[in-house]
Amino acid sequence: MxxxxxxxxxxxxxxxxxxxxxxxxxxxxxxxxxxxxxxxxxxxxxxxxxxxxxxxxxxxxxxxxxxxxxxxxxxxxxxxxxxxxxxxxxxxxxxxxxxxxxxxQSLIPPFTLDDTTDGGDDLRMKYRYLDIRRRPVKNNLIFRSKVSMEVRKYLTNEGFIEVETPYLIKSTPEGARDFVVPSRMNEGQFYALPQSPQTFKQLLMVGGLDKYFQIVKCFRDEDLRADRQPEFTQIDCEMAFVEQEDILQVFEGLTRHLLMEINQKEVGPFPRLTYDDAMEKYGNDKPDIRFGMEFAELTNIAQHRDFAIFNSAEIVVGIAIPGGASYTRKEIDKLIDWIRRPQIGAKGMVYVKCNEDGSFKSSVDKFYNQEDLSTWAEKSSAKAGDLICILSGSIHETRSQLSALRMEMAERLGLRNPDHFAPLWVIDFPLLELDEESGNYHAMHHPFTSPKPGQLSLLETDPSAVRANAYDLVLNGNEIGGGSIRIHDKETQQIMFKHLGFTPEEAKAQFGFLLDAFQYGAPPHGGIAFGLDRLVAILGGQETIRDFIAFPKNNSGRDVMIDAPSLLDPEQLKELQLRTET
The missing domain is CATH 2.40.50.140 (Nucleic acid-binding proteins)
Structure with missing residues (x-):
């Protein structure tokens, strides 16, 4: 013993x-x-x-x-x-x-295995098995296990069946590049690792399983960020004989269950925002609503003077920074430098100080009087002591820039409390997005998302106006889940493929198995997938997912511990028909 x-x-x-x-x-x-x-x-x-x-x-x-x-x-x-x-x-x-x-016995570890270590990220990743001994990383992995168990408990109690789907599948266009696996037995042919089990879970609905879930590895060969990995884990779910409201109720329930069981936080009914409202109020489709600073569109009230920058802009929009009127000119100039960085791309910023005595001081006093500035303050809900930051330009770029500024200021002001959870649903996304370079449309979610009821005919006349029967679940400014009601009949799916630029032959070659299945009594169905890595990190009070994954890749997609990816032996390449002898 x-x-x-x-x-x-x-x-x-x-x-x-x-x-x-x-x-x-x-x-x-x-x-x-x-x-x-x-x-x-x-x-x-x-x-x-x-x-x-x-x-x-x-x-x-x-x-x-x-x-x-x-x-x-x-x-x-x-x-x-x-x-x-x-x-x-x-x-x-x-x-x-x-x-x-x-x-x-043990060699002396290359870094201290205390809560606060002297090991940098690269060193800790190389010796990840030692890093896991440290209490913060160990506790994160135990925490992840607890979240996964609570997910299984809730979904099982709701009548869901856990089903495993294949990892070696056919390459399909889902928005990111596939990781491909050569087949030794089938010369010149390849499997792909799944970006999601999307088509398989739809086939399970055709198979009559009714409620499916799976905590599953997925793979996308895409550029990496702190919250992304080439392999990641989804809580993948699908239900038959449901409408959008059914899905929202079940998975709002799952989220509330996790917040209570994991964080002892009780939250009320989740707010719902349309995609258009989210973009107008917050400049992005995953807004953090733990704090205010909603956008104020000032276009109509700011373009009546001789200020050419505003007059030539497609949109003029601002936010009120709480307590920002106390900023010095030097501090405001640093803020302007921040939004001019290439990552943000703004050309400049107009500001208005809302003084405690009720007067206003702006960077455009030459063009606008006190009455004008008072109207801006009222529109942006600015109070005495606040600073109004205003950007202008094209609609999409300006909203994106102001959204970045809003999040940065919230971070600086300590408004993004990780112990405060503010979930919401974003609904009514556009079904299609126009690629300005190619002039072609592509699916905003994926090709199997159905249009909102009654809007199918708009695909022929005004594709950009069609709304998707889709929904995203957002928590603290992060998308933690997304899904849709699916297309479940062959004719509608063929129409969708047509508008995405597939020829009938291409659609049959890529998705013939799914189109065939739809001819055998496919029920109405829909689902959602949660990003488990991101969900666990947010519930754990963080936004970087890496320390909640046992053996993560670095920002270059490498596993520096086992040195992967790596070269294959020439004999292996020859056996896979990937390299011939010279």
Whole structure:
């Protein structure tokens, strides 16, 4: 028996108990006549004690030879600690060691395995197995497991069936590049790793399973950011015989369940915003509504003077920064420099200080009087002491720039409290987006999303006006889930393929199996997929997903621990018909 107890479970009630413990040497303190060793396992830390009065000399010397991260087993008696440690649960006791076995030695770790480590990201990624020993990373992985278990519990109680779908599938256009896998047995042909189980879960609805879910790996070969990985995990769900409202109710319920069980937070009914309203009020389709600073469109009231910059703009829009009137000119100039960065791309910014005495001071006093500025303040809900920041230009770019400024100011002002959860649904997305370079339309979500009822005919006359029967779930400014009611008949799906530029032959080659299935009594159906990595990170009070993944890739998509991707042996390439001998 390697252990009778774990390092984190012993308490004062266990005093005088004989125990066997195993774990890693976390720290060692040698005072000559006494040695204290902190022994660590997954469950916690407990102090071991060896001293000249009660410990044999040979055992004392053996304890003195232990290095950091040695794996050891000890037997001893639980005793009361003289100097108690209130910062750990085992701080009232220690174990007087009577036997010590070294199970394995360890090299000195390349970074400290404390809560706050001296290891940089690259070093921690290279030695991820050591990083996982650190309490923050370990706790994140335990937290992720808890979220996954609560998801399974809720969905199972709602009658969902967990079904595994294939990883080796056919390459299909879903918006990002596929990772492809060569087939040795079929020369020149390739599998693709799934970007999502989309078509399979629709086929399960045709198969009559009614309610499906899966916590599943997906793969997209795309540019990476802090909240993206080439392989990621989805909570993938589908339901038959449902309308949009059915989906929203079930998965609002799931989200409320997680917030209560994981975070002990109770939230009311989720607000709903149309896509158009979200863009108009916040400049993006995943707004953070934990704070205000809603956009104020000033175009009509700002274009009646001789200020050419506003007069030539497609839109003039602003936000009120709480307390911003106290900013110095130097601080405002730094803010202007921030939005001029290439990542944001604004050409400049007009500002208005709302003074405490009710007067206004702006960067455009030459063109606008106090009455004008007062109207802007009223429109933007600015109060005395606030700063109105105004951008102008083309609609899409200006809203995007102001959205970035809104989020930056909220971050600086401490308005994005990770302990406050503000979910909402964004609905009524455009069905299609126009690619300005090619002039072709592509699906805003995916080709299987149905148009809103009664709008199918608009595809022929005004494609950009068609709204999708789709919905995104947003939490604290992050999209955590998205889905739609699907097309479930062959004719409508063929019309959709046509407007996405597929020839009948291409549609049959890519999706003939799905079109065939629709001819055998496909029920109305719809679903949603949550990004588990992102959801877990947000519930855990963070927005970067990497530390909630056991073995993540770095920002270049590499696993620096195992050095992947890597070159293949020439014989393997030859066997896969990917390289011929020269």
């Amino acid at each position: 390697y252990r009778s107890h774990t390092c984190g479970e012993l308490r004062a009630s266990d005093i005088n108990t004989d125990v066997t413990l195993s774990g890693w040497v976390h720290k060692s303190r040698d005072k000559g006549f006494v040695i204290w060793i902190d022994l660590r396992d997954r469950y916690g830390i407990i102090q071991l004690v060896f001293d000249e009065e009660r410990t044999e000399a040979e055992l004392l010397e053996k304890a003195r030879s232990l290095g950091r991260e040695f794996v050891i087993q000890v037997k001893g008696k639980v005793i009361e600690r003289t100097s108690k440690n209130p910062n750990i649960l085992t701080g009232d006791i220690e174990v007087l060691v009577q036997e010590l076995v070294v199970l394995n």
